Amino acid sequence: MMKEKNQLDDMFRSKLDDFEHEPPSYVWSRIQEKQMGDKRRRTFLVWKISGVAAAILLAFLLGWQLHQSQQDLSPRLADEKPTQAVEIPAKTQSSTSGTTNQEGVKSEQESTEKKASASTNIKTETTTKTNTVINQLQAKRKQYTNQTSASISHENIEQRLDENRNSDQLQLLRSLKGEINHLLDDKQLAEVGLQKLERSRLSSIEQAVVEENAKLLAGNNETNKSNSWQVGAMLTPGYNINQSSQSMQYASNMAVPGSKENMQLGGGISVEYKTGKRWSIQSGVYYSKLDQLSSNQPYRASDALYAEAPGQDNITGSATNEASYFNTAIRVNQGEMQMNTSAGVIAIDNLPSTAKLSNSFESLSNNGILLTQTDFEQNFEYIEIPLIFRYQLIDATFGVQLLGGFNASVLIGNDAYAIDQSGKDRIGSTQDMNSVNYSTTVGFGLGYGLTKSLSLRVEPQMKYFLGSLNQNSNVTFKPYTIGVSTGLSYQF
Amino acid sequence: MKDLRQLIIDSAAGKAKAQAKLYQYLAPKMFGVCLRYSKDQTEAEDNLQEGFLKVFEKIDSFRHEGSFEGWVRRIMVNVALEKYRRNNLMHPVEDMTIFDGPGLSDQIIAEMSARDLMKIIQELPPRYRMVFNLYVFEGLNHKEIADEMKISVGTSKSNLARARMILKDKVVKVFGEIENNYSA
Numbered sequence: 253m254m255k256e257k258n259q260l261d262d263m264f265r266s267k268l269d270d271f272e273h274e275p276p277s278y279v280w281s282r283i284q285e286k287q288m289g290d291k292r293r294r295t296f297l298v299w300k301i302s303g304v305a306a307a308i309l310l311a312f313l314l315g316w317q318l319h320q321s322q323q324d325l326s327p328r329l330a331d332e333k334p335t336q337a338v339e340i341p342a343k344t345q346s347s348t349s350g351t352t353n354q355e356g357v358k359s360e361q362e363s364t365e366k367k368a369s370a371s372t373n374i375k376t377e378t379t380t381k382t383n384t385v386i387n388q389l390q391a392k393r394k395q396y397t398n399q400t401s402a403s404i405s406h407e408n409i410e411q412r413l414d415e416n417r418n419s420d421q422l423q424l425l426r427s428l429k430g431e432i433n434h435l436l437d438d439k440q441l442a443e444v445g446l447q448k449l450e451r452s453r454l455s456s457i458e459q460a461v462v463e464e465n466a467k468l469l470a471g472n473n474e475t476n477k478s479n480s481w482q483v484g485a486m487l488t489p490g491y492n493i494n495q496s497s498q499s500m501q502y503a504s505n506m507a508v509p510g511s512k513e514n515m516q517l518g519g520g521i522s523v524e525y526k527t528g529k530r531w532s533i534q535s536g537v538y539y540s541k542l543d544q545l546s547s548n549q550p551y552r553a554s555d556a557l558y559a560e561a562p563g564q565d566n567i568t569g570s571a572t573n574e575a576s577y578f579n580t581a582i583r584v585n586q587g588e589m590q591m592n593t594s595a596g597v598i599a600i601d602n603l604p605s606t607a608k609l610s611n612s613f614e615s616l617s618n619n620g621i622l623l624t625q626t627d628f629e630q631n632f633e634y635i636e637i638p639l640i641f642r643y644q645l646i647d648a649t650f651g652v653q654l655l656g657g658f659n660a661s662v663l664i665g666n667d668a669y670a671i672d673q674s675g676k677d678r679i680g681s682t683q684d685m686n687s688v689n690y691s692t693t694v695g696f697g698l699g700y701g702l703t704k705s706l707s708l709r710v711e712p713q714m715k716y717f718l719g720s721l722n723q724n725s726n727v728t729f730k731p732y733t734i735g736v737s738t739g740l741s742y743q744f
Numbered sequence: 745m746k747d748l749r750q751l752i753i754d755s756a757a758g759k760a761k762a763q764a765k766l767y768q769y770l771a772p773k774m775f776g777v778c779l780r781y782s783k784d785q786t787e788a789e790d791n792l793q794e795g796f797l798k799v800f801e802k803i804d805s806f807r808h809e810g811s812f813e814g815w816v817r818r819i820m821v822n823v824a825l826e827k828y829r830r831n832n833l834m835h836p837v838e839d840m841t842i843f844d845g846p847g848l849s850d851q852i853i854a855e856m857s858a859r860d861l862m863k864i865i866q867e868l869p870p871r872y873r874m875v876f877n878l879y880v881f882e883g884l885n886h887k888e889i890a891d892e893m894k895i896s897v898g899t900s901k902s903n904l905a906r907a908r909m910i911l912k913d914k915v916v917k918v919f920g921e922i923e924n925n926y927s928a
Contacts, residue, residue, distance in 0.1 A: 261908075263861075264861055264880055267856065267861050268776070268861055268862060268865070269881060270773075270776075271858050272775070273775045275771050275772070276789065279771070279792055279793050280767055283796050283797055284760075286793070287797065
């Protein structure tokens, strides 16, 4: 028995081990095409990734830039000008308890406040008066300076007179000394008065500026509350519902549409600007994906094509499979195979590995029938730029917004796949897809403030395409998407 | 073979001409291998295509230590194995009892062409075809086959026995008849 087995094994081995057979020439061309395709796809992927990265970077740079420029707008006058004149009235306005050191200064401040509140006429009058007083004081100061020099000499004289004990002169000089002392007191008083007056004059001049600053500051605080920027990163699991209609002629040779609903994951970066207390505008860059499945056509005995179709074993090589396979008509147009689906015409450039193209149906308008057990899937990838208006219904830690707007969707990926149990094979792309589409969005925005500037967002929304995604006049493909965007947004 | 080494290096560098030459050199042999592991020519073509794409993708990892042809052949076998695992894991075939069939006469063996034998192998159920190929042509033992195919050693053994039985039956049926016709 062992010998016999070996004999059988040996027989097969000896006859088949070095068996060579020239493969058909198209195998090599297919290898080359695939290699080129992979290279293209890799290049495209690199571009796609760098594009998204650039968009994110741009969004953040824009946000940062705007944040910076807003800081520049805030009034530095009030914050940075270190003049005493500005500081004192500011204190006066903010504190009523009078934390100032000098009683005199306090009362002076009060008078300043009064002055400040007076009309311009009074201000001018005050200024004139102040000037007069200053002039008088300056005259007094001059006088004093002269007399100081006199007082020095007077001390010398007194000494000498004391020595001489000249009482008359002493009397005179004593009276002179008293006057000088009096003048000296006067001078000190005058000095304080001058200081006070100078201060009050500065205050009155700068009062307007101070008021202006205060107003700006208050205004700015308010701006920070209502006019602000938000940057967010959102993930959007979406439920696509494909709505499509076709002309009779088109539909008669069309693949059977698969399940209308499917889940897709999208997402992106949002940039939002709050224009008022309740209104805000939002844009951003989002990625989204749409899908159209086409399933097997039941294998019907009544179908005219059925009789012509080859036996099932020729297709599957096994009798255990269900008696159904895809038998959709295919046009062969200048070497390109075209198949109708509910989303548009697939241009097949690479037949599914398990498919066979039957071309013995010359009586039909179409050139062939595709015989395969695979399902078909059309993928469309879009980059979306939305313009969404939001209205704040509830403005609290837990906020509620109403939102609505438009999206411009740019087609960046268009692939058709054949799916069987062994996986997904790219077979081509859908023809006549619009490169730019417009859609509307309505929904709710729910936000929960995690910190002062970071909030969690959950936004159920619906998107509806305004026109068909396909230019083909026989097909109207208008899917709509119900999705819940979830993510974080940062306010600054 | 110095030329082959250079061809491999150039192919790894992505030179299309070198890759084409390498393909021309190896494709007929590898197509023979693929045919043995496939149910028909179409599947073999697909495997050959997939195999060569893998070869060119991984060629820069070839260390020039063993036989390049053996390396490529191993890739082709792996493609078939992967496909088998994807498609057939869910459909276990029940173990068969081993029994003997009639013996083969030398004359029958002499009559058979490689092409006929290939056809018989291709007609085997996928699992038997896989086990038979791995055991007879790749020289794997049952333990190795069991590992590759994620089956038990016992299953591998019984599959091989079953494959041999079917093959012998077919050989006798097809060529025995021819023999009978000749003798008649």
